[in-house]
Amino acid sequence: MTIGEKVTVNNGVLNVPDHVAIPYIIGDGTGPDIWNAASRVLEAAVEKAYDGKKKLVWKEVLAGEKAFNETGEWLPQETLDTIEEYLIAIKGPLTTPIGGGFRSLNVALRQELDLYTCVRPIRYFDGVPSPVKRPEDCDMVIFRENTEDIYAGIEYEKGTDEVKKLVNFLQDEMGVKNIRFPETSGIGIKPVSEEGTKRLVRGAINYALKEGRKSVTLVHKGNIMKFTEGAFATWGYEVAEEEFADKVFTWRQYDKIKEAEGTEAANKAQDEAEAAGKIIIKEAIADIFLQLILTRPKEYDVVATMNLNGDYISDALAAQVGGIGIAPGANINYDTGHAIFEATHGTAPKYAGKDVVNPSSVLLSGVLMLEHLGWNEAAKMIEDSIEKTIASKVVTYDFARLMDGATEVKTSEFADALIENL
Numbered sequence: 001m002t003i004g005e006k007v008t009v010n011n012g013v014l015n016v017p018d019h020v021a022i023p024y025i026i027g028d029g030t031g032p033d034i035w036n037a038a039s040r041v042l043e044a045a046v047e048k049a050y051d052g053k054k055k056l057v058w059k060e061v062l063a064g065e066k067a068f069n070e071t072g073e074w075l076p077q078e079t080l081d082t083i084e085e086y087l088i089a090i091k092g093p094l095t096t097p098i099g100g101g102f103r104s105l106n107v108a109l110r111q112e113l114d115l116y117t118c119v120r121p122i123r124y125f126d127g128v129p130s131p132v133k134r135p136e137d138c139d140m141v142i143f144r145e146n147t148e149d150i151y152a153g154i155e156y157e158k159g160t161d162e163v164k165k166l167v168n169f170l171q172d173e174m175g176v177k178n179i180r181f182p183e184t185s186g187i188g189i190k191p192v193s194e195e196g197t198k199r200l201v202r203g204a205i206n207y208a209l210k211e212g213r214k215s216v217t218l219v220h221k222g223n224i225m226k227f228t229e230g231a232f233a234t235w236g237y238e239v240a241e242e243e244f245a246d247k248v249f250t251w252r253q254y255d256k257i258k259e260a261e262g263t264e265a266a267n268k269a270q271d272e273a274e275a276a277g278k279i280i281i282k283e284a285i286a287d288i289f290l291q292l293i294l295t296r297p298k299e300y301d302v303v304a305t306m307n308l309n310g311d312y313i314s315d316a317l318a319a320q321v322g323g324i325g326i327a328p329g330a331n332i333n334y335d336t337g338h339a340i341f342e343a344t345h346g347t348a349p350k351y352a353g354k355d356v357v358n359p360s361s362v363l364l365s366g367v368l369m370l371e372h373l374g375w376n377e378a379a380k381m382i383e384d385s386i387e388k389t390i391a392s393k394v395v396t397y398d399f400a401r402l403m404d405g406a407t408e409v410k411t412s413e414f415a416d417a418l419i420e421n422l
């Protein structure tokens with residue numbers, strides 16, 4: 001049995017051993033179906049790309065139903081400690097009950113390890129069925145803040161002492177008059193901070209610069225939620241202008257030039273910035289953004305947004321390039337080097353154990369992981385194989401139902417085809 005070694009980090013640079021130990025959480029629902037398929041493809045690609053010199057050595061850690069059944073805890077401390085120690089992990093989806101019960105384990109992992117950025121690239125693979133006319137125009141990378149916002153789970157249930165205390169405080173001490181039904185309200189709190197926003201937007205701009213992207217769009221609902229979502233835009237512009245002064249041109253700068261010198265001068269300044277290869281920092285209000293990504297996707301590139309907006313935008317954009325079965329993601333702390341890779345979708349419980357769902361989301365999350373480790377050859381091999389397999393119309397049910405002449409295969413058979421096509 002191969003013993004894997006840990007990834008370490010030194011001055012922000014990852015040190016990746018050839019036989020690398022990667023903790024994984026198998027996940028609930030369809031988690032085992034997709035993990036068993038995807039892990040085989042990842043192993044085979046690494047084996048082939050490096051002639052056996054490099055190896056992924058999986059180390060199972062528990063969370064969710066399996067953890068509860070085996071340890072009585074949904075998210076054992078040992079799991080958090082292991083990921084903390086091993087730096088890089090990958091996971092299947094975990095179930096979160098609706099309206100009660102325990103809070104999201106997925107969110108808990110992000111919060112506990114301070115994985116403040118959720119990176120979700122949206123790209124089109126040729127041949128994938130899509131509901132839009134030009135899915136290839138959609139090439140965006142979402143940077144979703146991952147630890148704050150209404151998503152942090154600070155909320156109080158209707159009728160409890162806590163909510164009564166909070167409502168009384170808001171009404172009596174803060175002069176709030178517009179809680180419409182104070183006796184029957186639950187209350188949620190939305191923390192959005194300057195530090196949290198700036199580290200997220202900094203990561204998005206660094207990514208845009210490194211990857212030669214053209215713009216970063218700050219997506220918010222700041223017209224309505226002025227001191228949270230509106231402040232997100234303000235702080236986003238600030239970090240761009242203060243820390244990347246010679247590398248970006250912001251719409252806030254555009255507006256200032258327009259006010260002082262007119263539209264022509266502002267347009268000229270933006271044209272010059274674009275010609276000089278500067279990243280344009282734009283903004284969009286979240287509601288219209290959902291229309292714009294459908295009607296004018298070419299205008300958007302890197303997207304920086306808060307937690308809940310990012311959640312909604314991720315699934316909407318995934319649909320444009322073929323659906324949630326092919327939507328990968330990574331939760332990253334750019335300061336400590338910690339990262340957990342995971343699909344955008346959930347546990348799809350109605351398909352659990354049926355060996356039918358598409359393993360591409362978790363597999364492509366594994367591709368992001370390989371790229372993060374610097375194992376780009378294996379990553380590229382898997383992407384090429386996905387392209388080739390889809391081009392041959394060998395696909396899982398989600399694509400088969402929208403494709404003419406497709407050969408519908410099971411999750412495990414799709415993995416076999418991918419390995420064959422590596």
Ligand SMILES: NC(=O)C1=CN([C@@H]2O[C@H](COP(=O)(O)OP(=O)(O)OC[C@H]3O[C@@H](n4cnc5c(N)ncnc54)[C@H](OP(=O)(O)O)[C@@H]3O)[C@@H](O)[C@H]2O)C=CC1
Pocket residue numbers: 030034092093094095096097106324325342343344345346347348349357358359360361398
């Ligand atoms: N990070 C995580 O671990 C996440 C966990 N969740 C949790 O997952 C549970 C279920 O959530 P739900 O809202 O149903 O969302 P899901 O993403 O689990 O499933 C919704 C639908 O998406 C499609 N789908 C999902 N996964 C795949 C796949 N691999 N291949 C093809 N199609 C897929 C299916 O569509 P169709 O019916 O059209 O076939 C499915 O019915 C909840 O407990 C939720 O909290 C949700 C999101 C993320």
Ligand SMILES: O=C(O)CCC(=O)C(=O)O
Pocket residue numbers: 094095096104105106107311314344346
């Ligand atoms: O944690 C969950 O159950 C849902 C999370 C989610 O939808 C997401 O992070 O995209």
Ligand SMILES: [Mg+2]
Pocket residue numbers: 311312314315344
């Ligand atoms: Mg989601």
